[in-house]
Amino acid sequence: MLTLKEISLRKGKRTYLDEVSFTAKAGRVTAIVGTRSAGRTELVRVIMGLISADEGSIELEDFELDFGDRQNFGYLPAERGGYPNMRVIDQIVYLARLHGITLGAAERNALTLLSHLELADRGYAPLKNLSGTEIARVDIAATLAADPDVVVIDDAFSGLDAQSTRLVMSLLRAHASSGVPVVIATDDWEAAQAYADDVVLISQGKVAAAGSVEKLRGAAKYRVELDNAEAAAQALKSRRDVSDVSVVDRRDNVISFRAEDAKSAAATVATLDGVKSFESVRPTLAEQYKEAL
Known part of the structure; x- marks a missing residue:
């Protein structure tokens, strides 16, 4: 050491x-x-x-x-x-x-x-x-x-x-x-x-x-494309089992959030209306700390 x-x-x-x-x-x-x-x-x-x-x-x-x-x-x-x-x-x-x-x-x-x-x-x-x-x-x-x-x-x-x-x-x-x-x-x-x-x-x-x-690198983020990003983001912000909720693309109606694990993230997405796609996104070190350089 x-x-x-x-x-x-x-x-x-x-x-x-x-x-x-x-x-x-x-x-x-x-x-x-x-x-x-x-x-x-x-x-x-x-x-x-x-x-x-x-x-x-x-x-x-x-x-x-x-x-x-x-x-x-x-x-x-x-x-x-x-x-x-x-x-x-x-x-x-x-x-x-x-x-x-x-x-x-x-x-x-x-x-x-x-x-x-x-x-x-x-x-x-x-x-x-x-x-x-x-x-x-x-x-x-x-x-x-x-x-x-x-x-x-x-x-x-x-x-x-x-x-x-x-x-x-x-x-x-x-x-x-x-x-x-x-x-x-x-x-x-x-x-x-x-x-x-x-x-x-x-x-x-x-x-x-x-x-x-x-x-x-931190915990994975989850990205969801759906019919109404603003409404979905507001719905998730009231939940205690998710965090860091944001609309990342208003034109394509995409939101992101963090959850404890993939299973709980999937359960969260199942409560949303009009879901078109759902994926996990792990930020790179450069993405996490680019502002510190």
Whole structure:
């Protein structure tokens, strides 16, 4: 469990982070979501100890981290780099060895990771011979090759196509399932919703929202098209078993409301006259929090 407590970062008159607190749980993928000016990258760098916060602390399993306590962290910055003329497997092994693991362990891990990422046939090619999406996968392999205790990846989906994203996130989830906090930072709402367990929304240096994807998306809304939207909305507003009733389309006579579950929603709709269609609509994270960006 990686816990940030009231992290603040300032430079001159500008505040990059303002009392940021959240917990990245072991065994789960936590996405830090925000625009490039929201403080997302600064937060990642503070987590990695690359810059020091003016206030606050970071703890790993209740132990406060100090300078030099991140030897076993796997980190991939937004600014990617590599050794174009080095063979792929040699590069992964070299970077793993910097974390202190043995040559044999580094080689075994490299081969296993390349296989999972569908790069087994590219391991002995120089990095410069690989495509952009293949290089992005190699970066992930190098980040995981030393079996890190915490994984932190900035701009997590950079350079990845749809297939590469599925492979990478499957691998990251497998690593998380071994009891490791995995933190990814991104401005891609759709990918965060699809692949993360928990989301921390950063806006103007502050945490605007945090929690599980399911919790942040909220309960489903139900949409009903019928003969008279205004009359139906008035009828529902007097009921205690529904909430958030509104007319969402007067021209097509569509209303929406929230209910405890699909069964109770269906029972509610059965009391209305002139129903033409009925469906549940689950708002996306972007729809829920677009005003916070």
